[in-house]
Amino acid sequence: MAALTEKERTRLDVVKRLLLGEITNETAARILGISIRQVKRLKKKVRSEGENAVLHKLRGKPGNHRIEKAVKDHVLTVIKQIYPDFKPTFATEKLAENHGIHISYGTTRLWMIEKGLWKPRKQRKITYRSWRPRKDYYGELVQFDGSYHHWLEERYSDDNGDSAEVCLLAAIDDATGQITRATFSANEGVVAVLTFWRDYVLTHSKPLAIYLDSFSTYKINHKTAVDNKELMTQFERTMKDLSIKLITAHSPEAKGRVERLFGTLQDRLVREMRLDGINTPEEGNKFLKEKYIQKFNTRFSVTPEKEGDVHGPLSETDRKNLNRIFSIQSTRRINNDFTIQFKNNWYQLSEVQPRTIRPREIVLVEEWLDQTLHFSIREHYLAYVPLPERPRKEKKQPVILTTHRLNWKPPADHPWRKGFEQRS
Numbered sequence: 001m002a003a004l005t006e007k008e009r010t011r012l013d014v015v016k017r018l019l020l021g022e023i024t025n026e027t028a029a030r031i032l033g034i035s036i037r038q039v040k041r042l043k044k045k046v047r048s049e050g051e052n053a054v055l056h057k058l059r060g061k062p063g064n065h066r067i068e069k070a071v072k073d074h075v076l077t078v079i080k081q082i083y084p085d086f087k088p089t090f091a092t093e094k095l096a097e098n099h100g101i102h103i104s105y106g107t108t109r110l111w112m113i114e115k116g117l118w119k120p121r122k123q124r125k126i127t128y129r130s131w132r133p134r135k136d137y138y139g140e141l142v143q144f145d146g147s148y149h150h151w152l153e154e155r156y157s158d159d160n161g162d163s164a165e166v167c168l169l170a171a172i173d174d175a176t177g178q179i180t181r182a183t184f185s186a187n188e189g190v191v192a193v194l195t196f197w198r199d200y201v202l203t204h205s206k207p208l209a210i211y212l213d214s215f216s217t218y219k220i221n222h223k224t225a226v227d228n229k230e231l232m233t234q235f236e237r238t239m240k241d242l243s244i245k246l247i248t249a250h251s252p253e254a255k256g257r258v259e260r261l262f263g264t265l266q267d268r269l270v271r272e273m274r275l276d277g278i279n280t281p282e283e284g285n286k287f288l289k290e291k292y293i294q295k296f297n298t299r300f301s302v303t304p305e306k307e308g309d310v311h312g313p314l315s316e317t318d319r320k321n322l323n324r325i326f327s328i329q330s331t332r333r334i335n336n337d338f339t340i341q342f343k344n345n346w347y348q349l350s351e352v353q354p355r356t357i358r359p360r361e362i363v364l365v366e367e368w369l370d371q372t373l374h375f376s377i378r379e380h381y382l383a384y385v386p387l388p389e390r391p392r393k394e395k396k397q398p399v400i401l402t403t404h405r406l407n408w409k410p411p412a413d414h415p416w417r418k419g420f421e422q423r424s
Contacts, residue, residue, distance in 0.1 A: 008054045015039075015046045015054070067103065075101060075108070076115050083271070088112055090268055094275075134175050138304050139311035141174040141247075142207040143258035146188035149266055155279040166281050169196045172261050174211070175304040178297045179261070180204055182288050184281035190234050190328060195369055197235075198326040201242065201318075205311040209245040211255050234328050241325045242318065264300070324376075328367040332375075334359055338401060339391055340375060346390050347375070349401060350383035357382070357401040 004012065011032060018028045018039070025043075029036045045053035058064070078099060083091045088109035095101040095108070112118035135141045148165045158164040169192065170182040181200050185192040232240070239246050249255040269292065278287050318325070332340050336359045338349040349357065355378055363382065366374040375382040 004051070004054065008056075011042070012046070012051055012054045015043055018043055019046065067107065071101075072111060075103065076111055076117070079108075079112065079117055080115070084117065086271060087267060088118055090271070134302075134305065136175060136305040137308050137310040138173055138175050138178075139204070139207050139309050141209045141211055142171045142180060143174055143211045143255050144169075144171045145212060145255065145258045145262070146170075146185075146193075147262040147266070148188075149262075149270075151184065151266075151270055151273070151284065152279060152281070153270065153274065155274075156281070166284075167192070168262070168265065169193065170258065170261060170265070171196075171200065171210075172258050174257060176301050177257065178301040179293045182293060184284045184288075186281075191369065193235055194238060194326045194328075197238070198322065198369065201314060202322075205313050206242055206244050207311055209247055210239065211247045211249060211258075213252070213255065214248050214250070237329065238325055241321075243312070268296075323368050323370075324366055324374075326369055327374075330365045331362050332365050334361050334363060336360070337391060337393065339387070340365075340384070341390075342373070346387040347373075347384045348387050348391065349375075350385065351401060352403065353382055353401045354380040354403065356403070 014023070014028050014031050017023050018025065023031075025036050025039050029039045032039065034042075042053065075095065078095065078101075079086070079091055083094055086094065089105050091112070092103065092105045092108045095103065109118065113120060146167050146169045148167050150163050151166045151168060152164075154163050156164055156166065167185050167188050168182060169185055169188065171180045172178065173180050181196065181203065183196060183199075185196070236246060252259050272292060273284060273287060276287060276291075278284050314322075330342075332342055334340060334349070334357065338357070338359065340347045340349070340363065342365055357377065361377060363375045363377045366376060368374060375384060
């Protein structure tokens with residue numbers, strides 16, 4: 001006789017007490033949580049079959065709903081050939097999506113463990129952290145970060161022929177868990193980040209706040225920045241111009257939503273691009289925009305606590321000055337010969353300017369994202385020409401630059417050519 005389980009042993013003891021007349025059918029039914037009719041049938045079976053009456057009839061037999069061995073072998077063959085490094089959940093989804101095989105995640109996991117295709121990971125040590133609830137509205141808080149990874153595996157290489165890492169910049173909405181924008185870039189530098197957010201605000205408008213880490217692109221980490229609050233990165237200055245609040249996380253766990261996003265993408269996106277034959281970052285960006293982001297959001301996003309999009313609209317001033325706002329800005333001083341030196345290059349200001357310009361004045365240098373250079377002063381852009389080399393000093397220099405040429409002569413009827421009596 002097979003060993004009885006705890007439940008079966010309890011059932012047998014109750015029936016024995018019932019047969020000895022210690023308890024009634026009603027009491028036995030209450031103890032076992034079954035009906036009186038079931039108690040009577042069970043009592044009759046114990047009289048005739050003994051202890052075997054409480055054993056489940058399928059004990060030691062194949063289950064009625066078991067999956068046929070041929071199906072199991074086919075599934076494992078498909079996984080081994082096409083999805084060998086997929087995790088059980090993702091492999092289950094792909095079996096249903098691409099092969100029409102519908103089995104549970106648990107079944108796939110057990111089969112993969114049995115076959116050695118998946119090794120369960122050990123539970124990590126849990127560190128206590130207080131939980132922060134999601135924001136209420138879409139657009140109220142966006143978590144942003146960059147992740148360097150071999151997103152294209154061996155299919156994309158550097159100049160030396162080695163597999164190259166690519167940086168994925170991604171923003172995820174805190175309230176819904178939706179990817180609001182994701183793009184592959186060469187790095188997480190100023191130009192790449194400003195380009196990302198310029199496209200973001202043109203598509204979604206301005207989020208109320210951005211949650212990010214203290215990487216040097218986003219925050220000045222020099223010790224003097226503690227006392228000098230005016231020190232800002234180009235990114236901080238850009239967000240200040242747009243009135244977008246920046247929140248700096250002091251640990252990866254603090255911005256856990258975007259960290260978990262990259263973990264999911266490193267598992268799923270890498271393999272999705274492999275299946276679709278994506279081999280370059282440009283193809284990857286097209287794949288993200290046209291196919292993957294919508295698919296991801298359908299699968300993983302949640303309904304926000306409150307309906308509504310609280311992204312702030314771009315004002316007319318914002319749109320007018322968008323190139324200036326999303327530029328790399330610095331300052332230079334105008335030389336006495338009205339030249340400006342910038343990054344070892346020389347630029348000559350034209351004689352006619354929209355405002356009066358004097359030597360030694362400070363100009364704002366703007367490097368636009370389209371790689372053009374602009375000099376501005378008092379909100380006016382200056383006309384200039386690049387010089388092939390450092391200009392030689394000349395004895396005669398113009399005193400100022402203004403809205404007309406300095407050798408300009410007034411016409412005969414100009415007030416300057418009239419006497420005092422004629423003017424009055």
